[in-house]
Amino acid sequence: MKAEIITIGDELLIGQVIDTNSAWLAIELNKLGIDVKYKISVGDDELEIINVLADAQKRSDIVFITGGLGPTKDDITKKTLCNFFGTKLIQHQETLNLITQIFSSRNLPMLESNINQSMIPANCLPLLNKAGTAPGMWFEKDQKIFISLPGVPFEMKTIFESEVAEKLKNKISNTFIHHQSIQTISIGESFLAKKIEDIEDKLPPHIKLAYLPSLGIVKLRLSAKGNNKENLVAEVDSYKTELIKRIGKNVFSESDDPIEKIIGDILKEKNKTICTAESCTGGYIAHRITLIPGSSSYFKGGIVSYANEVKTQELKVGKDTIEKFGAVSKECVEIMACEARKKFKTDYAIACSGVAGPDGGTTAKPVGTIWIAIASQNTISSKVFAFGNIREINIQRTALAAFDMLRGELKQLN
Amino acid sequence: MKAEIITIGDELLIGQVIDTNSAWLAIELNKLGIDVKYKISVGDDELEIINVLADAQKRSDIVFITGGLGPTKDDITKKTLCNFFGTKLIQHQETLNLITQIFSSRNLPMLESNINQSMIPANCLPLLNKAGTAPGMWFEKDQKIFISLPGVPFEMKTIFESEVAEKLKNKISNTFIHHQSIQTISIGESFLAKKIEDIEDKLPPHIKLAYLPSLGIVKLRLSAKGNNKENLVAEVDSYKTELIKRIGKNVFSESDDPIEKIIGDILKEKNKTICTAESCTGGYIAHRITLIPGSSSYFKGGIVSYANEVKTQELKVGKDTIEKFGAVSKECVEIMACEARKKFKTDYAIACSGVAGPDGGTTAKPVGTIWIAIASQNTISSKVFAFGNIREINIQRTALAAFDMLRGELKQLN
Numbered sequence: 001m002k003a004e005i006i007t008i009g010d011e012l013l014i015g016q017v018i019d020t021n022s023a024w025l026a027i028e029l030n031k032l033g034i035d036v037k038y039k040i041s042v043g044d045d046e047l048e049i050i051n052v053l054a055d056a057q058k059r060s061d062i063v064f065i066t067g068g069l070g071p072t073k074d075d076i077t078k079k080t081l082c083n084f085f086g087t088k089l090i091q092h093q094e095t096l097n098l099i100t101q102i103f104s105s106r107n108l109p110m111l112e113s114n115i116n117q118s119m120i121p122a123n124c125l126p127l128l129n130k131a132g133t134a135p136g137m138w139f140e141k142d143q144k145i146f147i148s149l150p151g152v153p154f155e156m157k158t159i160f161e162s163e164v165a166e167k168l169k170n171k172i173s174n175t176f177i178h179h180q181s182i183q184t185i186s187i188g189e190s191f192l193a194k195k196i197e198d199i200e201d202k203l204p205p206h207i208k209l210a211y212l213p214s215l216g217i218v219k220l221r222l223s224a225k226g227n228n229k230e231n232l233v234a235e236v237d238s239y240k241t242e243l244i245k246r247i248g249k250n251v252f253s254e255s256d257d258p259i260e261k262i263i264g265d266i267l268k269e270k271n272k273t274i275c276t277a278e279s280c281t282g283g284y285i286a287h288r289i290t291l292i293p294g295s296s297s298y299f300k301g302g303i304v305s306y307a308n309e310v311k312t313q314e315l316k317v318g319k320d321t322i323e324k325f326g327a328v329s330k331e332c333v334e335i336m337a338c339e340a341r342k343k344f345k346t347d348y349a350i351a352c353s354g355v356a357g358p359d360g361g362t363t364a365k366p367v368g369t370i371w372i373a374i375a376s377q378n379t380i381s382s383k384v385f386a387f388g389n390i391r392e393i394n395i396q397r398t399a400l401a402a403f404d405m406l407r408g409e410l411k412q413l414n
Numbered sequence: 415m416k417a418e419i420i421t422i423g424d425e426l427l428i429g430q431v432i433d434t435n436s437a438w439l440a441i442e443l444n445k446l447g448i449d450v451k452y453k454i455s456v457g458d459d460e461l462e463i464i465n466v467l468a469d470a471q472k473r474s475d476i477v478f479i480t481g482g483l484g485p486t487k488d489d490i491t492k493k494t495l496c497n498f499f500g501t502k503l504i505q506h507q508e509t510l511n512l513i514t515q516i517f518s519s520r521n522l523p524m525l526e527s528n529i530n531q532s533m534i535p536a537n538c539l540p541l542l543n544k545a546g547t548a549p550g551m552w553f554e555k556d557q558k559i560f561i562s563l564p565g566v567p568f569e570m571k572t573i574f575e576s577e578v579a580e581k582l583k584n585k586i587s588n589t590f591i592h593h594q595s596i597q598t599i600s601i602g603e604s605f606l607a608k609k610i611e612d613i614e615d616k617l618p619p620h621i622k623l624a625y626l627p628s629l630g631i632v633k634l635r636l637s638a639k640g641n642n643k644e645n646l647v648a649e650v651d652s653y654k655t656e657l658i659k660r661i662g663k664n665v666f667s668e669s670d671d672p673i674e675k676i677i678g679d680i681l682k683e684k685n686k687t688i689c690t691a692e693s694c695t696g697g698y699i700a701h702r703i704t705l706i707p708g709s710s711s712y713f714k715g716g717i718v719s720y721a722n723e724v725k726t727q728e729l730k731v732g733k734d735t736i737e738k739f740g741a742v743s744k745e746c747v748e749i750m751a752c753e754a755r756k757k758f759k760t761d762y763a764i765a766c767s768g769v770a771g772p773d774g775g776t777t778a779k780p781v782g783t784i785w786i787a788i789a790s791q792n793t794i795s796s797k798v799f800a801f802g803n804i805r806e807i808n809i810q811r812t813a814l815a816a817f818d819m820l821r822g823e824l825k826q827l828n
Binding site for chain 2: 009010011012013014015016017018019020022023024025026027028030035036037038039040041042043044048052055070071072073074108111113114152154179181189190191193194200208209210211212213219221223256276278281282283284285286287289290291293294295296299300301302303304305306307309310314343344345357358359390391392393395
């Protein structure tokens, strides 16, 4: 079964909004064994939308449409779907009741535009929206399914989960798709490819290997397709094991979880705690750690010592140390890590100090120079990195490098 | 001139990667007066790519293609372009020299896959890549332009800026596109629409108004198209002024800048400083502030007091206060703000404490209950919010609400 995702909105074509809906939808459809073959974005323009719908009807079995269902005049998806299917809008009482309830519970008056949200094309099955006022819509025409959902991610997800997933499951055949990730760190894409070339070459046609490089990380993805779920999983599993054995220490996970989740799981398992002392990353490392649910069991706290006087006052980095070596130095960052560990009474501490840019670079310490230290009860290790010129990327790279250094330290617990 | 963006890669269709390239490209093309009419994503599948290229050739004048240029076997864009244009790969000496130089400067041996990166279709104009090993490619066929760029965002951007933008400028006609944003906060989309209904109704056909809602913020965008740049800008300007006057205090910016940049500009202008004391947001507020270049001139530092003992030790929140009122309380968060202000010696402090979820909620304080306080020299203001169930969104909403409260305080400086 081939699916296609159409996202509607001028904002997608002028770059004001990044489309995250279609990635989420693709993951959910994959879980159901549905392949997404195309994703297409089009503006709030009736003719263009109808062209895209006509193309989709020809080449795909299931067509998802997101966006353009808001109460304002620029949203024209509902009207356009009526014209595409040759039908008209009628009022849906259950949706009207739901909207009325939302507004009365918030003690807000209802506008005509809110009432209009309950008008739906006569030929559709409405999909109740428990998270907002725009209902989803399910159409069937010539053996093809069209599903229209709001563009607001939370509403789209809520309707998909409560109204769409189960209905789709009952419609589809039993092709099974299985993905397996292997995440690697600190090894370049082409070297990784060379290292595993012979394993890749012997993969059967129904198993594909993809390389997904991002900052400092290359994720490998094995994707297999077949009818027998058990055999497929076992087959992928054996290639996975072979790849992991070959790649060695650069592998940090077999899941899609970010490295901070992997580290958090180890800390939790070993009953260890951590804290942070950040300069150039300005709280980003603590943020990444605390985005993980349950991180309060191992993360105690952190200090963002952005100004030098905060490094001196809160982390006892001597003024003479800063004068002699600078705030971006091995000396400074090691004191930061040790003192943070004492302050927050944790087993480990991460500290960093660097020149994130775009200003503040010197010949000796250009933009992108970052020192990172990891302190534990008996050890302190530190390292300097030469990253690039882009502030945001330097901040991200620093967090990643710090997590990888910590991963190295935690390995010694085994 | 109609442009179309084709992004290639299985990872885009199974949701493992979110496409940010096409949004960036759309913004750059808009600056050149080029309208993006379609964005389409397709997998690493020769037949599908050729179908999409053929469709694009029919309906668009300029076709951008990103992705599938890596050194690994799953990347097939170059081979596919050869088949599409009926040509073959030849070696490009200048690119080979560049690749050789990159590897020798990093002291790494060159693999065959790296050398192959210098092979390009015979009919293309190569676009030098100063950020990586995959060159971009410029094709012209039957009055249509095809531009193929790597999928790695940094490489794509580097080639576009250094090799593509200027060449495109010389190719295109003189249609001008002008966008103007107006950012509002704490007003719902439908109420905003009602408030400005008559202004929207009288807009001429060549000026469109769009509503872009996100967490707590609705961005309005006026988009105009025409041949006379000056007249167009003046016309949009007059509607902008009328809208801002009508909407009133909910408008916080006429730029696309995030609210923390707007606040940072005010702090810098008024020569004021700020710090943070975060519990549930775990460093995210400090991170948002310090993502802005130059924030070191007004941001001194912050504390992430995640564990209660850190609140007590570092911010003097009495154990009795926590016992009596809880860590998620007006009392706790006000002390956090006042003490942080003293600790970091700043003019203002932001503090927050809440239940981000998914665990930790009670009947009295369910998940999503968040207290925020802003302290200044003479005042302390605090407010409780009831957000939702999703950890990540609660963290983001808290930061936004805190920035809006601070914006209110800063207004009084005028």
